Amino acid sequence: MKISLSKLVASICLLAASTVSHAGIPAVSLYPASDASTACYRIPALLTLHDGTMLAFAEARITSCADFGNVKIMVRRSTDHGTTWSTQQVAASYGTLQADNAVPVEDTTDPNYPNGRIFLFYNTGNASEASVRAGNGLREQWYTTSEDGGVTWDAPVNITAQTAKLSAAPYNNPADWRTLAMGPGHGLQTSSGRIFIAGNHSAGAPQSNYTDYVAYAFYSDDHGQTFNIVPDIAYPGSNESTAAQLSDGRVMMNSRDQSGASKARVVSITSDVNGNVFGTPYIDKTLIDPVAEGSLLASTVNGQPYLFFSNLANTTTRADLTLRASSDNGQTWAKSLRITGLSAGYSDIAVIDANNIGILYEQSSIKFMKVPFSTLLGTP
Secondary structure: OOOOOHHHHHHHHOOOOOOEOOOOOEEEEEEOOOOOOOOEEEEEEEEEOOOOOEEEEEEEEOOOOOOOOOEEEEEEEEOOOOOOOOOOEEEEOEOEOEEEEEEEEEEOOOOOOOOOEEEEEEEEEOOOHHHHHOOOOOEEEEEEEEOOOOOOOOOOEEOHHHHOOEOOOOOOOOOOEEEEEEOOOOOEEOOOOOEEEEEEEEEOOOOHHHOOEEEEEEEEOOOOOOOEEEOOOOOOOEEEEEEEEOOOOOEEEEEEEOOOOOOEEEEEEEOOOOOOOEOOOEEEEEEEOOOOOOEEEEEEEOOEEEEEEEEEOOOOOOEEEEEEEEOOOOOOOOEEEEEEEEEOOOEEEEEEEOOEEEEEEEEOEEEEEEEEHHHHHOOO
16 A cells, blocks of 8 residues: 655655765666656666666656556666666556556566566556545556567556455455555566565455555466465555565565554565465564565575665654665574665665666655665675
8 A cells, every 4th residue: 555645755855866875875866756747756666687687667647646646657778787778668557547566577487488578567546545445446457568678568468357356346256355456666486487476455344554454465377377366464454565585485575564553564474485375474673664665685695695675764754765685584684774864765676786786766756776785795
């Protein structure tokens, strides 16, 4: 669930655009706060392809900064490790209604696409989240694909019947799911080739403290031909989610606590390497959070497996965007780097190359920063 951020956006826009982060690393703006055709750019997603091409996604909110409205998903490409970027283009839209929550992932294991195929999962909506949550309106789930590194995108595919249990027509499922969303931020392909997408949904009438929401996931083991649902996380109020595969093969889900009770991240780990059932969720008290989005990523650096995580490391306000690293599958987070101490918003992370990790984040505009692993990890 994306709480309306008009006040946050307004306050951020008062800040002078900075070209150097709190960490002293240059950042470049990939999407402006607004332009002549778009009232607001928000909700970044970042993906590095197997050939090193980088894709930076954002929502173009055409008429206002509100979550609901005429919203399109834009993409920019870089073929030189984030040094230069193409002009933006539309990757997904839904007429003059809402296409949002970009969740890109590259499938590198499909024999029919030896050069890889990108899946861009996203939601559409014909009413505001509050209306859909109350039982009026419809949110659906889709994907579009690209076989040329994000230059062009194929016709969208509606997967809602397989990935959700909506009560609204035409689905009429007695489970009474209402609003739903995936991500936002990059998706996951596990070592088995499974495409795994974290998300959340509400069920039944609205409850206090947003406890009608819960995190869940869906996956495909046949390169997007069919999908299956992973059972809900047993934490009422768990919401926007991100996932990564641990070094032992299990999958970790990291979720926003929409209830606001913990002011930290909700973590769940599958009980098996297939990622079919999540174990008992717990609160990671190190990963403090003001009720906002976060990004989780697994990668190996100099032969050592790491988890990386970015979010707003603050319990009271959306500020202090911080990048963290864990060498023990998220049991502890020994390394951290504050990206900015100023007001900030959503972020997504992707490994750029053997020496750098990239972070795409909201701070007035949507900015991209290349962070050396040596700076974050203290490694040569």
